[in-house]
Amino acid sequence: MSRRGDWVYENNGGTCVAIAGADYCVVAADTRLSVGYSILTRDHSKICDLADKCVLASSGFQGDIKALHKNLAARELLYQHQHNKRMSCPAMAQLLSNTLYYKRFFPYYAFNVLGGLDSEGKGCVFTYDAVGSYERTGYSAQGTGSTLIMPVLDNQLKSPSPLLLPARDAVTPLSESEAIDLVKDVFASATERDIYTGDKLEIVVINKAGTKREYIELRKD
Amino acid sequence: MADRALPRTAALACVLRFNFLGKQKRREERERGAEDGVRPRVNTFSPEGRLFQVEYAIEAIKLGSTAIGLKTKDGVVLAVEKRVTSPLLEPSSVEKIMEIDEHIGCAMSGLIADARTLVEHAFRVETQNHRFSYGEPMTRESSTQAICDLALRFGEGDEESMSRPFGVSLLIAGHDENGPSLYYTDPSGTFWQCNAKAIGSGSEGADSSLQEQYNKELTLQEAETIALSILKQVMEEKVTPNNVDIAKVAPKYHLYTPAEVEAVIARL
Numbered sequence: 001m002s003r004r005g006d007w008v009y010e011n012n013g014g015t016c017v018a019i020a021g022a023d024y025c026v027v028a029a030d031t032r033l034s035v036g037y038s039i040l041t042r043d044h045s046k047i048c049d050l051a052d053k054c055v056l057a058s059s060g061f062q063g064d065i066k067a068l069h070k071n072l073a074a075r076e077l078l079y080q081h082q083h084n085k086r087m088s089c090p091a092m093a094q095l096l097s098n099t100l101y102y103k104r105f106f107p108y109y110a111f112n113v114l115g116g117l118d119s120e121g122k123g124c125v126f127t128y129d130a131v132g133s134y135e136r137t138g139y140s141a142q143g144t145g146s147t148l149i150m151p152v153l154d155n156q157l158k159s160p161s162p163l164l165l166p167a168r169d170a171v172t173p174l175s176e177s178e179a180i181d182l183v184k185d186v187f188a189s190a191t192e193r194d195i196y197t198g199d200k201l202e203i204v205v206i207n208k209a210g211t212k213r214e215y216i217e218l219r220k221d
Numbered sequence: 222m223a224d225r226a227l228p229r230t231a232a233l234a235c236v237l238r239f240n241f242l243g244k245q246k247r248r249e250e251r252e253r254g255a256e257d258g259v260r261p262r263v264n265t266f267s268p269e270g271r272l273f274q275v276e277y278a279i280e281a282i283k284l285g286s287t288a289i290g291l292k293t294k295d296g297v298v299l300a301v302e303k304r305v306t307s308p309l310l311e312p313s314s315v316e317k318i319m320e321i322d323e324h325i326g327c328a329m330s331g332l333i334a335d336a337r338t339l340v341e342h343a344f345r346v347e348t349q350n351h352r353f354s355y356g357e358p359m360t361r362e363s364s365t366q367a368i369c370d371l372a373l374r375f376g377e378g379d380e381e382s383m384s385r386p387f388g389v390s391l392l393i394a395g396h397d398e399n400g401p402s403l404y405y406t407d408p409s410g411t412f413w414q415c416n417a418k419a420i421g422s423g424s425e426g427a428d429s430s431l432q433e434q435y436n437k438e439l440t441l442q443e444a445e446t447i448a449l450s451i452l453k454q455v456m457e458e459k460v461t462p463n464n465v466d467i468a469k470v471a472p473k474y475h476l477y478t479p480a481e482v483e484a485v486i487a488r489l
Contacts, residue, residue: 079355082363082366083359083360083362083363084360084362084363085360087355088357090356090357091355091356091357093356094353094354094355094356094357095354095355098353098354119398
């Protein structure tokens with residue numbers, strides 16, 4: 001890490017993954033919080049429920065992440081009161097992008113993955129960089145373990161190219177339970193080699209019945 | 222460039238000096254305010270509990286050109302009387318129905334200049350801001366509320382607000398995921414959702430005709446015919462494609478071309 005006196009960020013590590021299905025969305029993140037070579041806690045959630053069909057997972061600097069989640073949750077509440085309905089996932093996606101770009105010259109050190117169901121009930125995943133560039137995809141991984149996980153997801157789930165005509169959907173053909181198993185497997189693998197990923201895995205599954213949470217143990221070393 | 226700059230700077234200097242004088246005068250008036258107890262201020266209540274300026278503004282709209290709106294299950298129809306006062310006037314330049322967003326249009330009656338400001342600054346900017354922030358069209362009720370928020374921002378002393386209320390009534394036709402809708406706003410900043418409404422000089426006669434002729438099962442075509450026939454009743458001149466405007470939001474906003482207006486006139 002840099003020794004300059006003005007370095008205001010810190011990377012607290014961790015990995016987030018999301019997979020979109022035809023009528024479900026799986027969002028998962030590990031629960032380890034680290035700094036340098038130390039662990040701060042083994043039990044910290046990186047996932048925030050923003051709206052009833054919309055969940056945000058972020059890894060990076062937890063100070064910025066907490067502020068970002070709080071900001072978005074407040075905006076969602078205002079929207080609810082003003083427009084008499086909850087925010088849809090695509091609307092939250094646009095809002096998150098604008099919020100991140102607002103701080104283009106002093107960014108939120110947050111690597112985000114937004115997952116949920118769109119207004120038609122289909123799964124959607126939006127993946128972001130630190131300054132708000134975003135894309136709707138079928139699956140994504142962000143954080144310290146993303147370079148280990150993304151190639152595996154590409155191998156298993158690679159969607160057709162968005163340049164194809166006629167346009168093909170970016171959702172995976174996997175069933176909900178297959179997607180959950182895939183997520184558990186990739187996290188188990190990432191935990192082996194990434195020191196910042198491990199302890200516990202929090203899996204959130206969103207489908208038309210609602211939101212379900214599950215915790216799986218990961219390696220603690 | 223130079224010859225245009227001089228009169229423009231002179232005009233600017235006049236406006237600035239005028240504003241400065243106005244500021245002085247207002248400050249003196251405010252200081253005298255304590256003695257001036259009888260005359261109600263623009264945005265304060267009268268002893269009987271009325272806001273005179275708002276009521277006077279509502280009266281101003283009764284002088285405006287007539288506008289009619291009808292809601293059907295397929296969409297909403299708006300028709301306005303253009304009131305072309307001279308054969309030298311270019312009819313297509315008289316714009317009394319405006320597009321707000323793809324799914325919202327509005328017809329106006331009253332002080333058209335006020336209406337333009339309201340539509341431009343409140344309506345269009347708000348709906349586009351919403352699209353920018355949330356990537357989706359604004360719901361029709363929220364956009365109507367946005368306009369009405371601006372209606373009561375008038376008063377004295379405060380540099381930012383207007384000195385009088387907006388003297389304009391709007392018929393807002395919209396379509397969102399809850400279906401088509403028609404809203405009616407007035408200078409008091411209230412809005413009502415209606416199935417059919419007429420505003421402007423011919424509104425009383427038109428409203429009673431609408432009550433007789435309206436029913437919920439109307440098709441868009443029937444609604445067009447009814448709107449135009451009522452307009453014909455209350456207008457002084459004969460209805461031609463040049464002195465009326467028709468628009469529909471079903472589900473997207475569309476302003477009728479003179480040919481389409483002619484087609485509706487033919488069915489009258």
